[in-house]
Amino acid sequence: MRIAYDAAPLMRPKTGVGYYTSNLLEALMAYEDNLAFDLFALTRSANTLEVPTGDRIRLRHLRIPARVAVTAWEIIRFPRGERLVGNADVVHGTNFWVPPLKRRNGVVTIHDLTFLLYPEMVTPQVRRYRWIVPKVLERCSIVITPAETIRQQVASELGFPADRIVVTPEGVRDRFATAQRDRELERSLGIAGEYVLFAGTIEPRKNVERMVRAFASMDHNDLTLVIAGPPGWGGFDLPALVRELGIEERVVISGYTPDGELGALMAGALAFLFPSIYEGFGLPPLEAMAAGVPVVAGRAGPLPEVLGDAPIWCDPLEVDSIAAAIEVAVSDSEVREMAITQGRQRASQFTWESTAEATLAAYRLVAGA
Numbered sequence: 208m209r210i211a212y213d214a215a216p217l218m219r220p221k222t223g224v225g226y227y228t229s230n231l232l233e234a235l236m237a238y239e240d241n242l243a244f245d246l247f248a249l250t251r252s253a254n255t256l257e258v259p260t261g262d263r264i265r266l267r268h269l270r271i272p273a274r275v276a277v278t279a280w281e282i283i284r285f286p287r288g289e290r291l292v293g294n295a296d297v298v299h300g301t302n303f304w305v306p307p308l309k310r311r312n313g314v315v316t317i318h319d320l321t322f323l324l325y326p327e328m329v330t331p332q333v334r335r336y337r338w339i340v341p342k343v344l345e346r347c348s349i350v351i352t353p354a355e356t357i358r359q360q361v362a363s364e365l366g367f368p369a370d371r372i373v374v375t376p377e378g379v380r381d382r383f384a385t386a387q388r389d390r391e392l393e394r395s396l397g398i399a400g401e402y403v404l405f406a407g408t409i410e411p412r413k414n415v416e417r418m419v420r421a422f423a424s425m426d427h428n429d430l431t432l433v434i435a436g437p438p439g440w441g442g443f444d445l446p447a448l449v450r451e452l453g454i455e456e457r458v459v460i461s462g463y464t465p466d467g468e469l470g471a472l473m474a475g476a477l478a479f480l481f482p483s484i485y486e487g488f489g490l491p492p493l494e495a496m497a498a499g500v501p502v503v504a505g506r507a508g509p510l511p512e513v514l515g516d517a518p519i520w521c522d523p524l525e526v527d528s529i530a531a532a533i534e535v536a537v538s539d540s541e542v543r544e545m546a547i548t549q550g551r552q553r554a555s556q557f558t559w560e561s562t563a564e565a566t567l568a569a570y571r572l573v574a575g576a
Contacts, residue, residue: 208242208296208297208570208571209242209243209245209293209295209296209297210235210243210244210245210295210296210297210298211244211245211246211247211292211295211297211299212232212244212246212247212301213228213246213247213248213299213300213302213304213305214228214232214246214247214248214258214266214301215247215248215249215273215302216229216301216302217229217248217255218248218250218252218255218257218258219250219254220437220463221257222407222408223487223490224318226466227301227316227318227353227377228301228302229257230377230378230380230559230562231301231559231562231563231566232244232259233559234378234559234560235563235566235567236259236263237563238560238563238564238567239563242263242567243263243264244264244265245265245267245292245293245295246258246264246265246266247267247268247291247292247293248266248267248268248269249273249276249277249291250268265293267293269291277304277339278335280306280307281307281338281339288305288308289308289309291306292305292308295312296312296570296573296574297312297313297314297570297574298312298313299313299314299315299570300313300314300315300316300343301316302316302318303315303318303336303339303340303343304339304340304343305343307346308346311347311348312348312574313343313346313347313348314347314348314349314350314351314569314570314573315343315344315349315350316350316351316352316353317350317351317352317361318353318357318487318488319357319485319486319487319488320357320361320364321333321412321485321487322334322336322337322340323336323337323364323365324360324364324485325412325484327411328410328411328412328484328485329412330440340365341365344365348572348573349569349572349573350367350373351372351373351374351566351569352372352373352374352375352487353374353375353376353487353488353509354374354376354487354488354509355374355509355512356508356509356512357487357488357509358374373566373569373572374565375562375565375566375569376488376513376557376561376565377490377493377557377559377562378558378559378560378561378562379493379494379497379554379555379557380559382466382467382470383470383473383495383497383498383554384551384554384555386470386473386474386498387471387474388471388474388475389468389471389472389474389475390475392468392471392472393472393475397459398433398459400429400430400431401429401430401431401477401537402430402431402432402459402475402476402477403422403431403432403433403476403477403478403479403480403533403536404433404435404472404473404476404479404480404500405418405432405434405435405479405480406435406436406469406472406473406479406491407436407483407491408436408437408439409434409436409437409438409439409443409445410439410440410441410443411441411443411484412484412485412486413436413439413483413484414482414483414484414505415443415445416448417482417523417524417525417529418480418482418529419432419434419445419448419449419452420452420526421482421526421527421529421530422454422457422458422530422533423452423454424526424530425530425534427537430477430537431457431458431459432454432457432459432480433458433459433461433472433476434459434460434461435462435463435464435469436463437462437463445460470494470498473494473495473498473500474498474499474500476495476500477500477501477536478500478502478503478533478536478537479491479495479500479501479503480503481495481502481503481504481505481510481518482503482504482505482521482523482529482532483504483505483507483508483510483523484505484507484508484523484524485507485508486508486509487508489504489508489510489513492504492510492514492518493513493514493554493557495550496514496517496550496551496553496554497550497551497554497555499550500550501518501536501542501543501546501547502514502517502518502519502536502546502550503520503521503532503533503536504518504519504521505521505522505523505529506523507523514553516549516553517546517549517552517553518546519532519536519542519546520532
């Protein structure tokens with residue numbers, strides 16, 4: 208079976224969608240020897256270092272801005288998408304989009320519906336999905352979502368038939384289960400002593416401002432908050448807030464953190480903080496659970512479905528609730544031990560092999576194989 212597979216997320220610094228695209232491709236190739244991939248990408252980036260090569264892979268790369276090309280393509284509907292994706296059995300859009308196709312052999316991954324449910328929490332570029340995604344669904348036989356919660360939202364909000372939406376939960380890589388604390392890394396980042404960790408892009412739905420205010424309200428002068436993630440958007444000046452709250456000495460903003468370093472930071476943290484307002488899945492807290500770290504999570508979106516009973520839950524819209532959950536996570540030894548045990552058990556249920564198996568089943572439905 209030949210799969211056209213959107214590899215553009217592999218050509219940018221990897222965050223959620225990039226890790227999904229990379230890990231799924233690797234797992235699919237390991238799972239099924241008879242799969243061949245025509246990787247396609249619309250992006251100005253020339254960085255192909257993270258794009259795999261081999262006898263089973265070809266790359267079709269148009270170095271043009273995706274936002275311009277996608278908008279124009281949706282309006283003009285010419286040329287046909289096969290000019291980009293080739294003559295594939297299945298066309299998998301890993302990031303909300305597939306081009307116009309001659310036949311309805313598209314599969315698209317809808318990671319979340321932030322653009323529809325929380326438009327104030329996305330950029331104007333992402334808000335375009337409100338009119339682009341319905342057009343994409345018209346040429347797709349199957350929609351993939353990472354969680355049942357998102358499957359139900361796609362069916363109810365976008366009117367796509369529920370029986371053609373396949374849930375493929377994401378997986379946890381072994382490197383997080385075996386991650387070790389790296390004190391030299393901590394020193395290089397300016398981390399002294401015990402710390403709690405947040406990892407993610409600094410954007411509105413990640414709820415970083417309330418998290419920082421919650422941390423500042425706590426009576427733990429010996430505890431550091433580490434914020435690991437690239438700057439996003441939304442007009443939120445994180446360093447200014449830290450200065451305003453007078454906690455410069457207790458906050459480390461490390462910026463974008465490579466995968467290997469992130470695992471070490473997770474392994475050394477007293478707790479992992481993830482008070483997100485809305486997610487499509489919630490892989491970072493699962494990875495933290497695999498590393499044996501208690502997780503504080505916002506009870507929102509699919510996080511209860513994905514994380515089960517393992518986290519210490521908070522109301523992500525209430526600063527006091529976030530602070531109380533962090534306090535329990537760092538101070539209550541009994542709750543900590545339970546969270547660690549249940550977290551490891553929960554994380555062990557999610558593998559990229561299972562993700563590949565479910566995704567391949569979706570491909571076969573489309574290809575008629």
